[in-house]
Amino acid sequence: MVKTYELLINGEWIGKRYDHIDVLNPATQEVMAQVPKVGRVEAAKAVDSAHQALSTWSSFTAQKRGKLLEKWHDLIEDEAELIGKLMTKEQGKPLKETIGEVNYANGFIDWYAEEGKRIYGDIIPSSHPDKRIFVQHQPVGVVAAITPWNFPAAMITRKVAPALAAGCTVVLKPATQTPLTAIKLVELADKAGIPKGVINIITGSSSEIGKTWSEDSRVRKLTFTGSTEVGKILMRDAAETMKKISLELGGHAPVIVMDDADINKAVNGVIQSKFRNAGQTCICANRVYVHESIEQEFIHQLNDEVKKLKVGNGLEEGIDIGPLIDRYAIEKVEHHVSDALKQGAKLQFGGQRVEVGQGHYYQPTVISNVTDDMICMNEETFGPLIPVTTFSSEDEVVQRANHTPYGLASYIFTENIGRAIRLSEGLEYGIIGLNDGAPSTPQAPFGGFKESGLGREGGYYGIEEYLETKYISVGI
Ligand SMILES: NC(=O)C1=CN([C@@H]2O[C@H](COP(=O)(O)OP(=O)(O)OC[C@H]3O[C@@H](n4cnc5c(N)ncnc54)[C@H](OP(=O)(O)O)[C@@H]3O)[C@@H](O)[C@H]2O)C=CC1
């Protein structure tokens, strides 16, 4: 019999009396667990609970909240391997990546346990001799967090840790495909002594839960990571109650490899960025622009490295690329590859499914002779495909790289400092990996320009998203 996980509302674990949703292991397609399927009633109860807990939690000192966050961090650290295994089973990514993600996720808790103590205000010199200007920051209130399946731990802590550190309480809905890691993290928060009602987690109908939270004026902040399409729905709905919002949405990251680049560094950077989570991240390299003079050498080295990558069940030793999340994901990759090949792209490596059990596995794939009108050059592939094209000048490549509604991450490989600065300034992206294929870290601001979203997560920028600014004008 599969385990049924429970949900936490107002300090009580509930779930037995609801319908359930099956959680599948993407490597085997087996049902590995079930979670309750709740809707509007429980979504509203979760807000009641968070709202009730708000005054006490926000009145705690930052030190007291920080201590509880540290306790939560330590419990996660103790169970990192177990959580990693659970995440590999529900999400598919290799164990080395899931354990890495647990540590990355825990880094946000660690960072915000400290950062909560540094929510400083200002005293601003007044132009009136008989007045003083004080500015202070207060928690925004109840926060609703909706998270995706591609980072089942990090997307939870990147939102919940700064919210809690700022003095907010949270209602959380993880993705239906990967709720187990999230529930496990909340269980550890409960065990750490974070008071009842401060974190509430529910699973179920995303549209009903999203609507309920959007309409509820007690929810003062909505934070979401996922598709641009859903982000736009949530932004429209949140406008009714004028909530603060953070949206971390899709991307279409260009990689620019200049003729002076260290090719070895560029190849490793592309591989690091592209094949993390089998290409299912919004900052993954989506299209590679290589200077025409080094195309052959770059592709040759890239093929050599890509050939070494091992595809299979992420629980097995030595696996680099696990299964894609579901059948729609692999069909999308196939569609992008076949469209490109039909229009004249050249297959360098891969291009096929890999038959391993029942999972949806796809070979790491490299195609060249790609043109800007192909689907893969315009839509997020969210899979292990590297399309390579060439360019001849700096201006041309910046213009082509910026020609997209997205603006999340971009990558530059060059050894020339002037070019590095010019390109970094010219690219309309929130994140630049300059000779770096892995820019994500808890201390830095993560977020996008244009249709890649609003707001930033991580670093001190990340906590500002959970604060209101209050100005007190004092007559003396
Ligand atoms: N920026 C990023 O990190 C991500 C980008 N994507 C992109 O989006 C594509 C689609 O992925 P998908 O998982 O469908 O992403 P979605 O945007 O559909 O899902 C992300 C989260 O939003 C929830 N959700 C879905 N619809 C609504 C709604 N109407 N109201 C409130 N919440 C909602 C989902 O719940 P539920 O799971 O219950 O449906 C999930 O928790 C990917 O192929 C990729 O291109 C996807 C994931 C992450």
Ligand SMILES: O=C(O)CCCC(=O)O
């Ligand atoms: O948006 C995503 O794909 C999740 C975040 C990835 C990261 O933190 O690197």
